[in-house]
Amino acid sequence: MPHLSREQVRDIDRRAIDEFGLPGVVLMENAGRGAATAIQQHFPTGAVAILCGKGNNAGDGYVIARHLELMGRTVTLLTSVEPVSLTGDALINATVAKRSGIPITTLGNACLADWQAAVEPAAVLVDALLGTGASGAPRGNLATAITAINAAKTQRPSTAVVAIDLPSGLDCDSGIAPGDCVQADLTVTFVAAQQGFSNAAAQPLLGTGEVV
Numbered sequence: 001m002p003h004l005s006r007e008q009v010r011d012i013d014r015r016a017i018d019e020f021g022l023p024g025v026v027l028m029e030n031a032g033r034g035a036a037t038a039i040q041q042h043f044p045t046g047a048v049a050i051l052c053g054k055g056n057n058a059g060d061g062y063v064i065a066r067h068l069e070l071m072g073r074t075v076t077l078l079t080s081v082e083p084v085s086l087t088g089d090a091l092i093n094a095t096v097a098k099r100s101g102i103p104i105t106t107l108g109n110a111c112l113a114d115w116q117a118a119v120e121p122a123a124v125l126v127d128a129l130l131g132t133g134a135s136g137a138p139r140g141n142l143a144t145a146i147t148a149i150n151a152a153k154t155q156r157p158s159t160a161v162v163a164i165d166l167p168s169g170l171d172c173d174s175g176i177a178p179g180d181c182v183q184a185d186l187t188v189t190f191v192a193a194q195q196g197f198s199n200a201a202a203q204p205l206l207g208t209g210e211v212v
Contacts (some may be wrong), residue, residue: 003186006132006172006194012191025089028056032063032093033212035164039064039124042186042208043160046075046123051145052094053079053129053168062097062172063127069102078105078118080129080141094105109141115148124160127147127182130168130195137179138169146180163187166194167205172210174200184212188212 004012016022039048050065052058062077069075083104086209098104107115119125127149129142138146148170152159163183166172169181175196185207189197193211196202 002192003195003198004115005195007119009132009194023202025092025154026076027103028089028093029063030061031212032060033067033188034190035060036064036067036071038186038188038212039068039162041125043124043162046120046160047076048124048126049076049078049119049122050126051119051129051149052079054086055131055133055141056088056090057128057131057165058086059088059093061126062090062093064128065097066093066100069100076122077102077117078145079104079106080108080145082106082108088089088211100130100157106143107145110144112144112147115145116151118159119148119152123158124162125152127161127163127168127184129182131165132172134168138181143180146182150183161185161207163206165189166196170196170202170205172196175202177202177205182203186210
């Protein structure tokens with residue numbers, strides 16, 4: 001399967017929604033369920049913390065949380081924004097996760113120590129902070145959350161880090177990280193590998209790649 005650019009992946013989603021009439025929330029459900037299955041296959045034990053930002057990547061994170069919990073995993077959601085501030089399909093899935101009783105902690109502009117304390121109990125950290133639409137160096141609480149993920153891996157090498165779509169901070173087209181970037185053990189992406197994944201500079205950040 002070829003590597004696709006940001007615009008090509010967006011066009012596939014657009015065609016599925018506009019030409020075939022498949023609702024975006026169904027695409028998100030399929031992606032999140034597939035990612036949860038991949039996480040369970042690669043890292044089948046231990047508590048899971050899913051770090052969510054504010055876009056559709058976060059929506060995937062909420063779906064993943066629900067499916068991992070259904071698999072019997074202990075799951076916590078850590079968010080950079082209040083879930084009620086989300087829109088569209090991401091808001092739908094954040095609402096479902098909340099009504100499912102999955103613990104959600106909004107850290108917002110919390111300091112690094114607070115982010116580190118929040119991720120500390122987890123054996124598996126899932127990065128659903130930034131998706132393929134992000135460009136430039138991560139800023140503010142997103143940069144803080146990325147630092148907390150990487151610090152957890154440094155302090156506890158047994159901690160597994162899973163990136164959804166791509167490691168947050170990596171440009172999907174160039175494969176370059178212009179600032180802070182998650183260092184993943186497993187990257188789960190959808191439809192096809194991103195164009196930037198073929199850049200040798202991206203390899204140390206991606207870990208194992210899996211398309212679902």
